[in-house]
Amino acid sequence: MFVWTPVLAGEIVIRSGEQMDFARSYMIKGQYDRAVGEFERFIHFFPDDPEVEEARYLIGVCHLKQGHYKAAKEAFAGVMQADPKGPLAGKALLMIGESYYEQGLAGEGEIYFRQVIAEYPHLKDAALYRLGWGKLAQNNWLEASEAFQKVEQGSPFYDRAQGLALESLKGRDLPYKDPASAGVLAALLPGLGHAYLSRYKSAAVAFLLNGLFAWAAVESFHEDHDVLGGILTFLEIGWYSGNIYSAVNGAHKYNRKVQDDFRDSLKKDLNLHLFSSGRQGIGVALTFRF
């Protein structure tokens, strides 16, 4: 049946599909702020459209892409609350975990990955893979290896996960420096703790400063300048304590860098792609590259 719809001059008619595609186009171009605005416009004008949940989900993705972690988590939580049994619930849960992981809160993300593993079998391998990376971020090398080993054969993550399961264990044998040893050496001789860390410039500064202040204090007392000697001794206590703290601190930072460099060397390849297969459904493509 033909229906005549008059369009007055100055008016346009935007259909839901067009609005959704328009929002997606911004997302594809990486203009996530604008994409969020257009997805929200879609939700506002077409609240009963079947793609509303997808729009909410993609809002979360846009926020995540921009590093707006709190907003991303809220968007994904909204998707889950709107339809806990829906097709996007598991993916939204996974993405909440991903948001925590990207934020550097791997421990918190783990809670969500484990829930995905328990409740959404079709997303289990992706969650295990990310759980393994979360364990690596926390320097839990053995647990990371165990998580990677559980990725099932047939999963696109399998080959990479098997490699990571072996590589993760090397984290236990990294060339760490012992903070206690650094502190003891610094206490024995200012600068020696820094030399242990191969930080020779810092070692020289620590040695010279402590040496000068100690010598000055001794000379002051020797010359019967007790007040001056007392002041210099007080200051030297600060230099000496600072030297010890600096050596211990340096060892911790050295170990942190060794761990960071090791993780970087594993070349994180997981790429979480989200695509829409059109108005009929949503897909989450979890791809990775060598």
Next chain:
Amino acid sequence: MILLLGLLGICPGIPGGLHAGPPELLPETTREPDSGQEDGTNLGAWLATLFRDHISEVDGDRCPSLPSCSAYSVEVFKKHGFFIGWVMTVDRLIHEADEDSVSPLVYHYGKVKILDPVENNDFWWFPQERERP
């Protein structure tokens, strides 16, 4: 303490040494941590502020690190109190010479700086603020 603060003017070390990777570009609007109005009861922070506002101003910013040594000192005195603040200030002065071997380099207003905030030096014993799930 005056001698100590005087030595805050010593900033040995030039960034750009052994750290892998090019410096990261910080937004130009990035400011140093706002030490704000100093609490008159925090002696260490007050003395460090005195140095920063009246002595460091004379010869300009020569510190290779971000935040600068004086700003770092103010912040650490406020965060950890007098004694630990003093110890960590001394640590900063000692380790600045080759800190680029373990800390990242960043661009800050067109200059390469070593990113070395207070959190970079107390992470292993002071619980960091974390968002709760």
